[in-house]
Structures are given as C-alpha cells and as structure tokens.
Amino acid sequence: MLLVMLLGALLCSAAARPSPRHRENPRHPENPHHPENPHGEENGTEDPEEVRSAAIKRLLEVFGMEDPPSVHGHKEAPQYMLDLYNTVADVDGVTKDPNFLEGNTVRSFFDKLRSEQVEFSFNLSTVSRDEKILTAELHLFKVRPQVSLTFNRHHFCQVSVYQVLDTIKTNSSQDKKLLSSRLVPVHSTGWEVFTISQAVRSWMMDEDSNLGLHVVVRTLGGGPIGGGPIDTKLMRFASGRNHHQSKQPMLVLFTDDGRRSTSLKSRDIFDNAATSNLPQSFMSGSSSRIARSVDFPEEEGGPTTCQRHPLYVDFEEIGWSGWIISPRGYNAYHCRGSCPFPLGQNMRATNHATVQSIINALKLLRGVEAPCCVPDKLFSINLLYFDDDENVVLKQYNDMVAGSCGCH
Known part of the structure; x- marks a missing residue:
C-alpha cells in the first residue's frame, strides 16, 4: 500500500510539471518571445532599460528640459558663476537663502x-x-x-x-x-x-x-x-x-522662468514624488557618501515611526556629469515610517491627521486609514550647468529636498 501511494504521488507530480517540449515551445504564451509578449517581458515585468529611459526623461522634465545638453570637450565655467553658486548654495546644492536671488x-x-x-x-x-x-x-x-x-x-x-x-x-x-x-x-x-x-x-x-x-x-x-x-x-x-x-x-x-513653488498646503502631498520611480542604480538610501547626513538612523528590528531617511541622487550614475558642473549629486531624502496612535509631538502631526488617527484607532468608519508619513518642509536646490550652447547657467529648483517629515 505504501508503494502504491508513493507511485501515485510521483505521477501527480509529473502531471503537474510541464513537459520540456511545452516549456520550450516558442509559440507558448508564457515564452518571453511569444508574439503575445513582443517585448520579451517575463511575468509582466517591464524592460529595465525602458524603465530607466522613462525615469531619466521624467527627471529631465523636473529640471525643465527635454533632452540633456550636449557638451563637447572640457569647458571652464566663469569664476563669477562659480562664486555666485557658492554664495547661494551649500556643498550639496541646497539653497542657503531663498531670497538672495531675485529670480530663479x-x-x-x-x-x-x-x-x-x-x-x-x-x-x-x-x-x-x-x-x-x-x-x-x-x-x-x-x-x-x-x-x-x-x-x-x-x-x-x-x-x-x-x-x-x-x-x-x-x-x-x-x-x-x-x-x-x-x-x-x-x-x-x-x-x-x-x-x-x-x-x-x-x-x-x-x-x-x-x-x-x-x-x-x-x-x-x-x-x-x-x-x-x-x-x-x-x-x-x-x-x-x-x-x-x-x-x-x-x-x-x-x-x-515662471516656475513657482507649490505650497504643501495647496497640493496633494500624498502623491508620489517625481523621483519615486527612478531606478535604484542612481538613487540610493544607503550610499556611504551620505552616511554623515543621516539625522534619524533607522532602528534595527521592528517598524519605525515617521522619520526622514537619506535618498541620494547621483548625477554621475545617471550620466549627467558631463554637463552638470555642481553639485555632483544631492540628498533628496524621503519620508518613511508609521504614524501610530496616539500621535506624539515629535511626529509633527496636523490637527487633521490627529483626528484621522483617532477615527482609525476607534474603527468608527470603514476605510479610514492611518495618517501617512510625508514631507512637511521642502527645500530648493541649485544646479550649475552648461546649456546647449555651452553657456553656463545657474538655476534654482523648488521643492527638491525633504527638510523634515510629519504625519499628515
């Protein structure tokens, strides 16, 4: 009886496993090269190169460009522009005084x-x-x-x-x-x-x-x-x-150039940031270059409360080091963590978030989620770069760095 049961189990296993001919059938829909899967996507995943290309295109839009400037050879920036950049920005490109420049x-x-x-x-x-x-x-x-x-x-x-x-x-x-x-x-x-x-x-x-x-x-x-x-x-x-x-x-x-800072009060801060879908190859939260700037290190084990964490944007990894003069990259930071009830003062919660947290904790209404951990203060950064005509441009971009995080 035991032998019969073992044979039955083997037969069931063999029947469940697709045959080699079935697996190698080039016309089978599960095959990456099947006509119904023309892009070679496996299990519904996108082509990494297409994702990278779309992400870089989106990042260019954030910086107000359609294509990266083409710079031929090594050019020197005027000392006046270098001095001006160092006056308005710190070593990471973050604006020192937003009122220093009349425009952007x-x-x-x-x-x-x-x-x-x-x-x-x-x-x-x-x-x-x-x-x-x-x-x-x-x-x-x-x-x-x-x-x-x-x-x-x-x-x-x-x-x-x-x-x-x-x-x-x-x-x-x-x-x-x-x-x-x-x-x-x-x-x-x-x-x-x-x-x-x-x-x-x-x-x-x-x-x-x-x-x-x-x-x-x-x-x-x-x-x-x-x-x-x-x-x-x-x-x-x-x-x-x-x-x-x-x-x-x-x-x-x-x-x-007509761009204006979008206030956190007037926009949906729960939307994904423009950099949220960028490949991790040039955006990292654990780079050794930014270890010094982590002001809220993540605790080991267990979920953490709402905190600011590093998110380094590396222009060299993106392939932009040829036309961007300064900075070589910047720490955008991102907000991560839970907003558990009751919300403490250190979570920088709004009154609305406090009420939402209470409703969620008491289960008074179905579908009311806990507050989200999002940026509640954003800083601008400055880029010093060559344009298409190899002139040097200093441009200020608003809402690029998460200055602090809170429950909203």
Whole structure:
C-alpha cells in the first residue's frame, strides 16, 4: 500500500510539471518571445532599460528640459558663476537663502565677436521667450594701464555702453542708443559692471534687433579714447581674443522662468514624488557618501515611526556629469515610517491627521486609514550647468529636498 501511494504521488507530480517540449515551445504564451509578449517581458515585468529611459526623461522634465545638453570637450565655467553658486548654495546644492536671488535663473554668455575692438555680440538663442528678464549686466575686465599716471593728467575716464541700432528698422539717423554711462578710475584694474537690461529686453522681443553693443571711452576733456597710441594704453578692457577666458567680456542675465513653488498646503502631498520611480542604480538610501547626513538612523528590528531617511541622487550614475558642473549629486531624502496612535509631538502631526488617527484607532468608519508619513518642509536646490550652447547657467529648483517629515 505504501508503494502504491508513493507511485501515485510521483505521477501527480509529473502531471503537474510541464513537459520540456511545452516549456520550450516558442509559440507558448508564457515564452518571453511569444508574439503575445513582443517585448520579451517575463511575468509582466517591464524592460529595465525602458524603465530607466522613462525615469531619466521624467527627471529631465523636473529640471525643465527635454533632452540633456550636449557638451563637447572640457569647458571652464566663469569664476563669477562659480562664486555666485557658492554664495547661494551649500556643498550639496541646497539653497542657503531663498531670497538672495531675485529670480530663479542666472545665465552667462561670452562675447561671440572676440574682437580686439570695444564691440561685443552675444547669442541669446538659448533663452526662452517665456523667461522674464529682470536684470542684464555687461561685465568687462579692465586691465592695468600701460602708462604711468605721473605722465598724464587723467585720473578718470567716462565709459559709455551703447546698443547698436538698425537705422532702417528704427527709421532714424541714430545708429546707437545710450544704455549706461559712468566714470571709471584710470588706475583701477578688475571687473566693471554695466546694467543693460533695456537692450536685452528689446532683443528678446525681436531677435533680429540684436546687433550687439558698442563701448566708448572718453577723457573728461571730451576726446574719445582710441585716437592716439598713448590713449589706448591709458584705459583698456580685456578682449576675447587676446586675454584668458577668465577675463573675457561676459553678459549676465538674471531671469525668472515662471516656475513657482507649490505650497504643501495647496497640493496633494500624498502623491508620489517625481523621483519615486527612478531606478535604484542612481538613487540610493544607503550610499556611504551620505552616511554623515543621516539625522534619524533607522532602528534595527521592528517598524519605525515617521522619520526622514537619506535618498541620494547621483548625477554621475545617471550620466549627467558631463554637463552638470555642481553639485555632483544631492540628498533628496524621503519620508518613511508609521504614524501610530496616539500621535506624539515629535511626529509633527496636523490637527487633521490627529483626528484621522483617532477615527482609525476607534474603527468608527470603514476605510479610514492611518495618517501617512510625508514631507512637511521642502527645500530648493541649485544646479550649475552648461546649456546647449555651452553657456553656463545657474538655476534654482523648488521643492527638491525633504527638510523634515510629519504625519499628515
């Protein structure tokens, strides 16, 4: 009897197991390459490469881009932009003072003419028409005079910046328009900044009107600099052709691209964050690089209450290190844990969450869940990067870092 029972069990097992021919049948629907499963998905899982591609595309949308900028070769960022970034952001890119910048974008452009003359042209094609020009500045580096002040009577010169006009379009005899003018010490050296917002706004309205800028330097006596050899040695500005890149003429735009911070009060904070579906290959909560910044380490064993945990976004792993200058990555953090009844003060619960917790604990209504652990304070980050034209851009992105977590 025992032998019969064993044989019966073996037969049942063999019948339940699909035959090798059945398993290898290329036309069987369970086969990954069956026509009904054209993408080779097994057990309904998606292709990892497709998931990664869709995730990166979504992350680009978060940063306001359709495609990552293409940067060829090694470029150097202007020192002004590096200093500005270090002023507004900490080592992880988190904004130090959200009120420091008037807008949320700063763009820098090098002179395209690279002329030895005091004429400059800047290509602004990468600036969106939706961006509001708040301030535009022309940065010129004044080099040290080549003549001694003891041999001339000039201690100041008047420097004027003009917008070059199209006389046909303007139907005027004037070929230039004064934008800014002031006195500059002859003996000084370093950067001189002139506000030219009016010209840039007109260029954004009509890009064909962008004919460049012209700088005129005059002595206090009225004569233009450039009339004689000694005058050109008296006051000179660095040109893009004969001087190092760190001293090249530069246009700096402070703009607002129209994005606004979405208040936690006015949005559904229970929605998944834009980064929630990104592959773990470039988003990690256990990276050694962020071990120092874990302010609420997870306790071993058992569920934890609502706490903030690290979530490092690594731009190098994503493949963006070629165009992002700083930071190399940032800690977005995420909220995880339970919101058990009763909610303590350390859980930063809202009154609504407290009431919901009570209803859930007393089972007064069916379908009322316990409050969720979500961010209740969000910080912005700053990116310093090269755009498609290899200009350097500083952009501030709101609501990118979970500053603290609470039960809501």
